[in-house]
Amino acid sequence: MIRYLRLILLALLGLFLLTVALANRAVVPVRLLPEDLAALTRLTWAMELPLFLIIFGGIIAGVLIGFVWEWFREHGHRATASQKSREVARLERELAVLKDATSVPPKDEVLALLEKP
Missing domain, CATH: 1.20.5 (Single alpha-helices involved in coiled-coils or other helix-helix interfaces)
Incomplete structure (x- = not known):
């Protein structure tokens, strides 16, 4: 019974993550520094990524920081x-x-x- 409940919860989590990924497919620029500070320091590193990767990356980074802490x-x-x-x-x-x-x-x-x- 617990095994089936766990599988159902994992399926729901996967469906939720898939829905979030599909809803946030737009490509957004990710910059190392704000534009004014980047112009001042000449560090203008930027990359364009889908928004869902940034969201999932933030979640994973938060979990890892919490575990290490x-x-x-x-x-x-x-x-x-x-x-x-x-x-x-x-x-x-x-x-x-x-x-x-x-x-x-x-x-x-x-x-x-x-x-x-």
Whole structure:
């Protein structure tokens, strides 16, 4: 059921993106700088692209910037979790050594019977 729901949602998203692309096919100029600033700096780079490519490029750039921003923001949490996981592993090894050291059976069978609870 969830699989079909996911496929339906993906189909609707694809149909929506196709509709946006068809509605925004007009070619628009994309400039590196505004015209006045470009004339001042002599950087007059410009390209003509369909509007839907600019829209989709902006969406993709925003998602990528958001992912990178979140990855950097959570760096402290990941570092703390890694440190705690190393500490837990160290303590588990130490506990295993202590259990092995205290679980040495007595050599006398009579004492072993008396020490059993």
